[in-house]
Amino acid sequence: MRAWPAEGATRVPYWVYQDAEIYEREQSRIWRGKTWNYLCLEAELPEPQSFITTFVGDMPVVVSRGPDNVLHAFENRCAHRGALICMQPRGKTERFACIYHNWTYDHAGNLTNVAFRRGIAGKGGMAADAKPESEAPRKFRVAALNGLVFGTLSPDVPELEDYIGPEVLPRLKRVLKKPLKVLGAYTQVLPCNWKLYMDNVKDSYHASLLHLFFTRFRINRLTQAGGVLVSADGAHHCAYTRLVEDRGDAYEKDGMRSAGSSAFRLEAPEILEQVDELQDAVSIQIASLFPGFVLQQIRNSLAARQVVPKGVERTELHWTLFGFADDDDAMTRRRLLQSNLVGPAGYISMEDGVATDFVRRGVLGAPERAAVIEMGGSAVASSESRITETAVRGLWKAWRAHMDL
Amino acid sequence: MKVELQRKIEDLHARYAHALDDDRLEEWPGFFTENGVYRIATAENEARGLPLPVLYCDSRAMMRDRVQSLRHANIYEPQRYRHMVSSVLVEKLDDQHVKSTSNFLVIRIMQDGGTTVFASGKYLDRILLTPEPQYEERVVICDSRRFDTLLAIPL
Numbered sequence: 001m002r003a004w005p006a007e008g009a010t011r012v013p014y015w016v017y018q019d020a021e022i023y024e025r026e027q028s029r030i031w032r033g034k035t036w037n038y039l040c041l042e043a044e045l046p047e048p049q050s051f052i053t054t055f056v057g058d059m060p061v062v063v064s065r066g067p068d069n070v071l072h073a074f075e076n077r078c079a080h081r082g083a084l085i086c087m088q089p090r091g092k093t094e095r096f097a098c099i100y101h102n103w104t105y106d107h108a109g110n111l112t113n114v115a116f117r118r119g120i121a122g123k124g125g126m127a128a129d130a131k132p133e134s135e136a137p138r139k140f141r142v143a144a145l146n147g148l149v150f151g152t153l154s155p156d157v158p159e160l161e162d163y164i165g166p167e168v169l170p171r172l173k174r175v176l177k178k179p180l181k182v183l184g185a186y187t188q189v190l191p192c193n194w195k196l197y198m199d200n201v202k203d204s205y206h207a208s209l210l211h212l213f214f215t216r217f218r219i220n221r222l223t224q225a226g227g228v229l230v231s232a233d234g235a236h237h238c239a240y241t242r243l244v245e246d247r248g249d250a251y252e253k254d255g256m257r258s259a260g261s262s263a264f265r266l267e268a269p270e271i272l273e274q275v276d277e278l279q280d281a282v283s284i285q286i287a288s289l290f291p292g293f294v295l296q297q298i299r300n301s302l303a304a305r306q307v308v309p310k311g312v313e314r315t316e317l318h319w320t321l322f323g324f325a326d327d328d329d330a331m332t333r334r335r336l337l338q339s340n341l342v343g344p345a346g347y348i349s350m351e352d353g354v355a356t357d358f359v360r361r362g363v364l365g366a367p368e369r370a371a372v373i374e375m376g377g378s379a380v381a382s383s384e385s386r387i388t389e390t391a392v393r394g395l396w397k398a399w400r401a402h403m404d405l
Numbered sequence: 406m407k408v409e410l411q412r413k414i415e416d417l418h419a420r421y422a423h424a425l426d427d428d429r430l431e432e433w434p435g436f437f438t439e440n441g442v443y444r445i446a447t448a449e450n451e452a453r454g455l456p457l458p459v460l461y462c463d464s465r466a467m468m469r470d471r472v473q474s475l476r477h478a479n480i481y482e483p484q485r486y487r488h489m490v491s492s493v494l495v496e497k498l499d500d501q502h503v504k505s506t507s508n509f510l511v512i513r514i515m516q517d518g519g520t521t522v523f524a525s526g527k528y529l530d531r532i533l534l535t536p537e538p539q540y541e542e543r544v545v546i547c548d549s550r551r552f553d554t555l556l557a558i559p560l
């Protein structure tokens with residue numbers, strides 16, 4: 001295993017995004033290790049016997065609601081030969097049956113029947129002392145948090161709310177204040193290592209410099225009030241901006257590419273009109289949980305983003321946009337209009353796939369060189385300024401602890 | 406008359422595709438009526454009855470904003486599309502309006518020559534015939550829920 005640079009928290013060596021051995025170690029130590037992973041919204045399992053299929057790292061997973069309303073998640077791998085137990089993305093079923101040899105499972109992932117286990121007419125079948133359940137699909141501990149469903153394979157990781165901690169937990173709850181309603185979903189494929197996306201999410205410094213739409217229209221500039229909160233272990237973060245119109249000209253004085261122009265105005269500005277539905281005057285909040293979950297509030301556009309690694313240099317970002325179950329037609333229309341801001345065609349998120357790909361391509365010849373993460377010093381701590389990389393350092397602090405590197 | 410109408414609609418679809426493929430984005434809003442709707446959706450969301458668009462405009466003004474942002478705000482690598490539009494069905498609704506369904510395949514060409522199938526699907530159009538055919542509504546249903554890196558240029 002390679003060694004971390006001597007500078008510590010302010011350097012991230014590029015081999016972390018490139019090594020196949022690191023990717024494999026992450027699967028066991030992070031995704032299948034002592035972490036809580038986002039699985040779905042509770043609203044995606046609306047009634048008893050509903051299910052969805054998803055991933056935790058590389059591992060395929062079934063998430064279901066039992067006939068008794070209890071949430072379950074289990075590995076989507078048949079105890080017999082390892083085939084997928086469930087191939088549909090979502091639905092409702094009385095039981096799960098592997099298509100290969102029709103071994104069946106209940107909603108908790110218990111093996112309930114082995115086809116022809118006793119053979120036919122006394123011939124064939126398994127021996128009486130056979131243990132077909134010895135390779136049963138692994139079961140997750142499942143916890144719901146205000147409409148979000150998480151799972152962990154670890155018996156040791158603390159309860160979900162303790163895992164998230166007091167810095168970030170209230171920031172999730174402020175968004176998830178009512179029952180949720182799914183508006184739709186799509187996948188953005190990012191041609192880079194999953195951690196390049198998470199660095200990007202935690203990097204409050206880049207937002208107004210890369211995403212020019214923000215600054216051109218003076219939506220989010222670092223001159224506006226806001227802050228960054230980081231959990232004690234560095235793993236989770238939240239960055240937010242208050243709803244104020246910026247009348248300053250810091251960008252213009254610095255001659256930045258992202259400076260605004262009085263000649264540049266939207267002809268149809270209603271896509272930006274926010275109703276302060278959470279009643280705390282926050283216009284943008286991005287919160288992330290280690291390893292791969294992001295909760296977004298951009299004006300009235302709310303979304304869960306799930307990071308699914310698909311190899312060393314490929315990541316899928318599963319977006320699920322939602323509103324509240326009691327939204328009226330005007331609010332639904334507002335959310336759909338504002339969905340223009342996010343997703344693969346989003347005015348302010350389309351560039352994230354580009355920037356992370358540029359890093360991937362830029363560092364191909366430099367595995368032993370490192371990124372410089374010194375904005376805001378070297379500490380991992382909450383900050384009133386967003387001109388900081390404190391949450392990025394937090395990601396690496398947590399990652400190194402999990403990876404023992 | 407039926408042949409003439411078919412030719413007119415196919416001509417509209419072809420001119421639309423060439424404008425996008427030739428990077429004449431400024432002409433794109435002009436293919437729509439003043440309050441025309443342009444919506445990119447996925448077959449999956451449509452099948453689930455979910456309203457989320459990938460991209461949504463309900464006026465030429467919103468389309469002009471999109472073009473202005475692509476030209477002056479959004480950062481993306483230079484890229485081109487090549488549209489293949491086929492299997493055009495035309496159905497007359499009344500004297501002024503027709504409905505059209507057609508298939509599309511969009512190939513994306515990056516500046517280094519990398520060429521991939523970027524999107525496939527169908528256009529569901531409601532077209533106002535006079536004075537010149539224009540889209541009152543163009544719904545782009547993508548077959549896949551997956552989009553590679555970003556969707557900048559409209560489909």
